[in-house]
Amino acid sequence: xxxxxxxxxxxxxxxxxxxxxxxxxxxxxxxxxxxxxxxxxxxxxxxxxxxxxxxxxxxxxxxxxxxxxxxxxxxxxxxxxxxxxxxxxxxxxxxxxxxxxxxxxxxxxxxxxxxxxxxxxxxxxxxxxxxxxxxxxxxxxxxxxxxxxxxxxxxxxxxxxxxxxxxxxxxxxxxxxxxxxxxxxxxxxxxxxxxxxxxxxxxxxxxxxxxxxxxxxxxxxxxxxxxxxxxxxxxxxxxxxxxxxxxxxxxxxxxxxxxxxxxxxxxxxxxxxxxxxxxxxxxxxxxxxx
Amino acid sequence: xxxxxxxxxxxxxxxxxxxxxxxxxxxxxxxxxxxxxxxxxxxxxxxxxxxxxxxxxxxxxxxxxxxxxxxxxxxxxxxxxxxxxxxxxxxxxxxxxxxxxxxxxxxxxxxxxxxxxxxxxxxxxxxxxxxxxxxxxxxxxxxxxxxxxxxxxxxxxxxxxxxxxxxxxxxxxxxxxxxxxxxxxxxxxxxxxxxxxxxxxxxxxxxxxxxxxxxxxxxxxxxxxxxxxxxxxxxxxxxxxxxxxxxxxxxxxxxxxxxxxxxxxxxxxxxxxxxxxxxxxxxxxxxxxxxxxxxxxxxxxxxxxxxxxxxxxxxxxxxxxxxxxxxxxx
Amino acid sequence: xxxxxxxxxxxxxxxxxxxxxxxxxxxxxxxxxxxxxxxxxxxxxxxxxxxxxxxxxxxxxxxxxxxxxxxxxxxxxxxxxxxxxxxxxxxxxxxxxxxxxxxxxxxxxxxxxxxxxxxxxxxxxxxxxxxxxxxxxxxxxxxxxxxxxxxxxxxxxxxxxxxxxxxxxxxxxxxxxxxxxxxxxxxxxxxxxxxxxxxxxxxxxxxxxxxxxxxxxxxxxxxxxxxxxxxxxxxxxxxxxxxxxxxxxxxxxxxxxxxxxxxxxxxxxxxxxxxxxxxxxxxxxxxxxxxxxxxxxxxxxxxxxxxxxxxxxxxxxxxxxxxx
Numbered sequence: 001x002x003x004x005x006x007x008x009x010x011x012x013x014x015x016x017x018x019x020x021x022x023x024x025x026x027x028x029x030x031x032x033x034x035x036x037x038x039x040x041x042x043x044x045x046x047x048x049x050x051x052x053x054x055x056x057x058x059x060x061x062x063x064x065x066x067x068x069x070x071x072x073x074x075x076x077x078x079x080x081x082x083x084x085x086x087x088x089x090x091x092x093x094x095x096x097x098x099x100x101x102x103x104x105x106x107x108x109x110x111x112x113x114x115x116x117x118x119x120x121x122x123x124x125x126x127x128x129x130x131x132x133x134x135x136x137x138x139x140x141x142x143x144x145x146x147x148x149x150x151x152x153x154x155x156x157x158x159x160x161x162x163x164x165x166x167x168x169x170x171x172x173x174x175x176x177x178x179x180x181x182x183x184x185x186x187x188x189x190x191x192x193x194x195x196x197x198x199x200x201x202x203x204x205x206x207x208x209x210x211x212x213x214x215x216x217x218x219x220x221x222x223x224x225x226x227x228x229x230x231x232x233x234x235x236x237x238x239x240x241x242x243x244x245x246x247x248x249x250x251x252x253x254x255x256x257x258x259x260x261x262x263x264x265x266x267x268x269x270x271x272x273x274x275x276x277x278x279x280x281x282x283x284x285x286x287x288x289x290x
Numbered sequence: 291x292x293x294x295x296x297x298x299x300x301x302x303x304x305x306x307x308x309x310x311x312x313x314x315x316x317x318x319x320x321x322x323x324x325x326x327x328x329x330x331x332x333x334x335x336x337x338x339x340x341x342x343x344x345x346x347x348x349x350x351x352x353x354x355x356x357x358x359x360x361x362x363x364x365x366x367x368x369x370x371x372x373x374x375x376x377x378x379x380x381x382x383x384x385x386x387x388x389x390x391x392x393x394x395x396x397x398x399x400x401x402x403x404x405x406x407x408x409x410x411x412x413x414x415x416x417x418x419x420x421x422x423x424x425x426x427x428x429x430x431x432x433x434x435x436x437x438x439x440x441x442x443x444x445x446x447x448x449x450x451x452x453x454x455x456x457x458x459x460x461x462x463x464x465x466x467x468x469x470x471x472x473x474x475x476x477x478x479x480x481x482x483x484x485x486x487x488x489x490x491x492x493x494x495x496x497x498x499x500x501x502x503x504x505x506x507x508x509x510x511x512x513x514x515x516x517x518x519x520x521x522x523x524x525x526x527x528x529x530x531x532x533x534x535x536x537x538x539x540x541x542x543x544x545x546x547x548x549x550x551x552x553x554x555x556x557x558x559x560x561x562x563x564x565x566x567x568x569x570x571x572x573x574x575x576x577x578x579x580x581x582x583x584x585x586x587x588x589x590x591x592x593x594x595x596x597x598x599x600x601x602x603x604x605x606x607x608x609x610x611x612x613x614x615x616x617x618x619x620x
Numbered sequence: 621x622x623x624x625x626x627x628x629x630x631x632x633x634x635x636x637x638x639x640x641x642x643x644x645x646x647x648x649x650x651x652x653x654x655x656x657x658x659x660x661x662x663x664x665x666x667x668x669x670x671x672x673x674x675x676x677x678x679x680x681x682x683x684x685x686x687x688x689x690x691x692x693x694x695x696x697x698x699x700x701x702x703x704x705x706x707x708x709x710x711x712x713x714x715x716x717x718x719x720x721x722x723x724x725x726x727x728x729x730x731x732x733x734x735x736x737x738x739x740x741x742x743x744x745x746x747x748x749x750x751x752x753x754x755x756x757x758x759x760x761x762x763x764x765x766x767x768x769x770x771x772x773x774x775x776x777x778x779x780x781x782x783x784x785x786x787x788x789x790x791x792x793x794x795x796x797x798x799x800x801x802x803x804x805x806x807x808x809x810x811x812x813x814x815x816x817x818x819x820x821x822x823x824x825x826x827x828x829x830x831x832x833x834x835x836x837x838x839x840x841x842x843x844x845x846x847x848x849x850x851x852x853x854x855x856x857x858x859x860x861x862x863x864x865x866x867x868x869x870x871x872x873x874x875x876x877x878x879x880x881x882x883x884x885x886x887x888x889x890x891x892x893x894x895x896x897x898x899x900x901x902x903x904x905x906x907x908x909x910x911x912x913x914x915x916x917x918x919x920x921x922x923x924x925x926x927x928x929x930x931x932x933x934x935x936x937x938x939x940x941x942x943x944x
Contacts, residue, residue: 180725184789187683187717188739189709198738202729333808446897447671476670476835479897481879503809506881530885545883547813549842555861556820559842561813565778 027278030271037268041087050078052085053236061254073243073257074250082238083264089150089239090268093223096154098215101161106208108162109169110196114177120170127163135160140231148234153226157219168211172204206279213276217269224265240265294321294360295497296345296465301357303340303349309570314340316521317357319596324464325495327488329508329529331544332518335566338501341518342467345499346384347374362464380410383458385487387470389450393442399426399453400438403460410461425456429486448479452486459490465497472507484511505545509533514603517541520567520577523596527604537599537611540578576609584610631658632797632829633682638691640674640681647902651677652688653853656928659797664823664830666844666861668837668876672901674853675833679799682831683717684708695797713743716790720802722782726774732759733770736789743793758788761825762818780811787818791826799831804839816843837876841865849873852901852909855928859935869937869944871914908940916941 040047050068056076064071070079112120142156176182177200185195220240226232227241235242240261247258303315315337322328332338343349345359347366359366361382366374378384386392394402403425404418413421419438426434429452442450451471458466468487472480488511491498500512508515508529516526517538525538536542546560564581567573573580579589586609594607640652651674659665669675680686682693684700693700700711716739719725726735733755740751756766762784774782783803790798800819804812820843823830834840840847841861848858849872857870868874899905899912908926911917918941926938935944 180719180721181727183680183685184717184719184725184786185727185738186685187712188742189712190738190742191709194742198730199727203727333810448897476898477837478670478875478879480881484881504881505809506883509881509883509885533883533885544809547810548883549813549816549836549838551838551841551865551877551880551882553842555841555844557842558817558820559813561817562810563814565780565811566808 026274030274033267033271034275037087037264038091040084041091044084044088047084049081049084052077052081052238054078061250061257070260071254071256074246079257079260082243083240083261086238086240086243086261087264087268089227089233089237090220090223090241090265093150093154093157093233093239094216094220097157097219098161098165098212100155100158101165101215102208102212104158105162105165105167106169106204109166109171110173110200110204112166113170113173114192114196114200123166124170127166130160131163139226143231148231150233150237153223153232157222161215161219164215165208165211169204169208172207173200176200176203210276210280213272213279217272217276220265220269220272295324295362296320296322296499297358297360298341298345299358299360301341301344301355301359303337303344304354304356305340305350306352306354307570312569313521313572314353314569315344318518318521318523320516320523320526322465322497322499324497325491326514327491327498327500327512329512329515330499330501330518331503331505331508331515333503333566335520335569336518337521337569338518339469340521342384342469342499342501345467346378346382376410379406379463380461381464383461383463383466385451385454385458385466385468385471388474389447389454390442392454393450395442397441398438399440399442399445403438403453403457406457406460421460422456425460426453428490429453429456429459430482431456447475448483451475451479451483455483455486455490459494459496462494463496465499466491467499467501469501470503471500473502473504480507505548517544520573521569522577522607523605524578524608525606526596527599527606531599531601531604535599535604537604537606538578538608539582539584539610539612542612543581543583576607582610584612586610628658628660630661632661632663632696633659633831634692634694635678635682636692636694638678638681638693639689640677640686641689642686644902649901650853650904651901652681653904654691655850655853655855656691657848657855657858659829659831661829662827663846664832664844666840666847667831667833667850668835668840668847669850670835670876670898672852672898673850674901675850676801678850679717679801679831679833682799683712683715685717709742713739713793714795715797715799716793716795718783718786718790718798718800718803721806722779722786722803723774723777725786726782728774730773731770732772732774732777732785735774736770736785736792739789739793754792755788758792759785761791761822762788764788778811779807780814783807783811783815784818787815787822791822794826795828797829797831799833801833802835803832805834805836812839819843837865837880849876852898852904854909854925855938856910857935857937857939858928859932859937863932863935867932867935867944869931869935869942870910870939871916871941871943872910873937874943875913908938 054077056072058076059072060074060076062068062072068078068080070083073079073082108123112123138160139156143152146152182195182199185199223232223239224241224244227239228245230245232241233239243261244258247261250257298318298320301315301318302313305312305314318341320328330338330341344355349355355367400419400422403422407413407418407421422438423434426437431437431449431452445453471487472483475483484507487498500508502508512529514526515529515532516523517540518524519540525532525536525541532541543562547562549559562581567577575590575592576594579585582589588609594609596605596607598605635655635657638652638655641648641650655678667675667678677686681688688701691701695711695715698711700708703711736755736759737751740754745751755770759766759769764781764784777785804815807815816839822828832840832843844861846858846860847864849856849870851872857864857868857873864873865877868877905912907923908921911921920940924940926940928936928938931937931942931944
């Protein structure tokens with residue numbers, strides 16, 4: 001009988017795969033903020049808030065009060081309510097656009113990294129062309145052509161996110177395809193589809209997801225910038241970016257009108273960055289090594 | 291009796307890990323005179339690399355070192371970083387296992403050689419260059435002038451290791467620590483590199499610590515061998531005594547587990563069951579007892595200390611040592 | 621035409637004039653140049669050589685993981701080089717591969733039970749209970765307790781244990797032939813012996829034929845019936861193990877044997893003849909590829925490629941000036 005592993009039992013029982021180490025306070029605070037923003041955005045309709053579009057011309061730029069917790073803006077609309085509804089826009093665009101990038105870019109990247117050859121060359125080339133295009137000009141052109149709407153905005157930003165995800169997926173797949181467990185699968189006679197889905201995808205998912213979260217942060221800012229310039233979501237829909245833009249006029253009288261949405265955006269982007277960064281560090285394969 | 295050049299006294303290295311404290315090196319004592327070669331043999335996780343780092347004072351930041359490391363009369367742990375820096379590279383040199391990672395991939399060979407010379411010996415550029423060419427020739431690299439301009443990836447593994455040795459030897463060190471210098475190399479190159487080290491050592495009357503997992507490597511090339519297991523030295527003896535009259539069952543098992551050239555094919559190898567212990571979970575009693583075929587009850591309960599065999603130079607840590615001398619197959 | 625080394629009646633594997641080349645940054649690497657060999661049923665053939673000699677490439681080419689430029693690989697009479705798609709996949713179930721790095725051979729994100737069951741799924745065994753039983757059986761055979769092992773991830777195991785899992789994965793479909801590509805090089809000395817013993821045991825139990833690729837001569841000798849020595853893409857010598865080590869015919873074989881460190885302190889190693897480094901497979905020397913490091917080389921060695929020919933009963937060497 002081949003020598004049995006004598007000490008296997010006690011050692012295995014003593015070390016469950018320890019993943020959650022030292023996720024600091026900052027990480028959990030970031031998670032908390034994200035959860036909060038999500039909750040408000042989802043339940044905005046149910047919350048006892050004044051309508052974000054009700055204009056109270058007599059009470060413009062009012063200070064904090066019981067009726068308006070964060071005051072009112074230049075047109076007398078409730079600031080808190082606008083912030084919360086604005087969160088919706090930021091999150092919708094901020095999540096959907098990178099998801100488009102993740103799904104399409106990830107798929108293309110994996111295929112390119114696995115099959116290599118001419119297919120990869122053509123794909124990498126097209127991505128380079130897309131990346132070389134000044135993104136702002138492209139967005140403007142497309143919006144001017146098809147019109148300003150959340151859907152169009154999300155779509156174009158999604159398309160622009162594809163090259164970056166594709167690169168991450170391709171790089172991860174390139175490294176992984178060389179490793180012996182992929183060759184082992186090929187030696188077993190696994191089909192390409194099986195190798196891509198069962199062997200490669202679970203390993204590529206992690207770095208891709210971490211990258212995705214960073215992408216969310218970027219898109220929120222991009223959407224904010226576009227809306228600030230008046231090129232993003234069309235009025236009367238408010239997003240944080242457009243609120244900052246409107247608050248520009250009142251900077252000397254009521255600076256909070258610009259700073260409150262800016263603070264909200266800052267905290268949200270920072271939180272996504274922190275979570276994304278921590279996840280990226282955790283997916284580093286050198287864990288548990290002595 | 292040579293005054294010891296290097297004296298490792300009761301050195302302990304502790305590493306805090308998420309799973310608890312890891313005692314990588316557990317009260318090790320060694321002494322080495324000028325011109326002598328010490329072989330340190332053990333498998334992965336036995337602490338031999340940590341020991342070499344402890345000697346060089348290059349432990350990871352989190353590690354805690356206790357005990358003394360006396361080199362050339364000075365306690366290395368008490369020196370300030372500047373004094374240590376002057377020692378390293380000059381009197382105390384290292385050759386690592388993987389020359390691809392121990393050489394800087396973005397600097398030329400020449401730059402890496404000359405910077406050591408310029409730093410420690412304060413040679414000017416042309417003197418450093420001349421000396422570099424001499425060093426490369428001494429380690430057996432053909433066309434040394436051309437090599438100065440090349441990058442590590444342009445050379446083969448054996449060549450890179452020769453360059454690493456050249457850098458280590460450049461300032462005529464008193465002690466060279468070679469940490470698995472040939473493990474990553476082919477067997478014919480291995481023999482050449484080991485010969486090179488032996489030759490240079492004799493010429494420079496340099497002390498050397500040869501760290502390896504291969505008992506075959508230390509057999510003909512060392513004066514003394516220390517066998518390590520789970521952070522401790524479990525047997526230490528002059529080389530011939532170790533092979534002919536080994537006491538520690540682990541040493542015997544290690545030797546027996548090496549496939550021999552004169553054995554017939556398909557003979558069952560006497561394998562040691564189980565595997566090396568997890569250093570974060572120290573075993574009560576002798577660390578080798580779970581795998582030892584001679585183990586008795588005492589071995590599981592008490593940790594054996596190093597005791598002497600026939601001569602003071604031969605020490606082992608075992609309650610149930612092998613008494614009869616082992617015939618070494620030739 | 622190359623003489624078949626030990627022509628045999630019904631070999632399980634027959635490699636004929638295999639040539640494998642690939643392009644690396646514009647240059648052609650001659651990894652395997654015109655290699656022919658046979659492996660009999662139930663035999664272990666050891667394939668030995670240093671890095672860059674092409675032994676791993678040969679192993680992969682046999683499995684068609686790397687397509688050869690020319691030559692044939694006949695497995696049990698079937699020409700693998702002419703196959704593709706489904707028939708090749710079916711053939712693959714009879715030939716398995718074990719790698720050097722056991723931890724890298726296992727998908728870090730999948731559980732051991734899934735990993736070892738994978739060949740069964742690919743082979744189309746649909747019943748999960750049947751698969752579970754087969755996985756359990758094979759894990760027990762390699763010395764691991766299935767209950768403790770199946771739900772875990774690879775990083776929870778040591779190198780030796782991972783290699784056992786890889787062996788289990790290779791055995792689960794009851795193959796005929798296993799190619800072991802440096803299976804113990806990455807393991808500790810004490811674990812090596814365990815794994816080698818395990819391979820021998822499994823060979824006996826499952827009636828396997830093995831191609832054992834390694835750079836360590838002593839390890840190869842311990843498990844092989846016959847040994848083939850490769851240098852820079854060509855076979856130098858093929859002979860039964862005992863014969864090869866007792867009286868090597870090819871100078872390279874002799875060099876390899878001399879270079880092995882012997883754990884005997886009385887044998888002071890002779891100053892190794894400094895014969896330099898192996899040349900690159902991109903521009904191999906003309907004629908005999910070993911001539912640049914061979915003390916017996918002459919003009920004929922540069923002009924003529926030596927063919928494998930019999931220099932003793934069952935011993936074949938490709939050398940113009942063999943040692944015997």
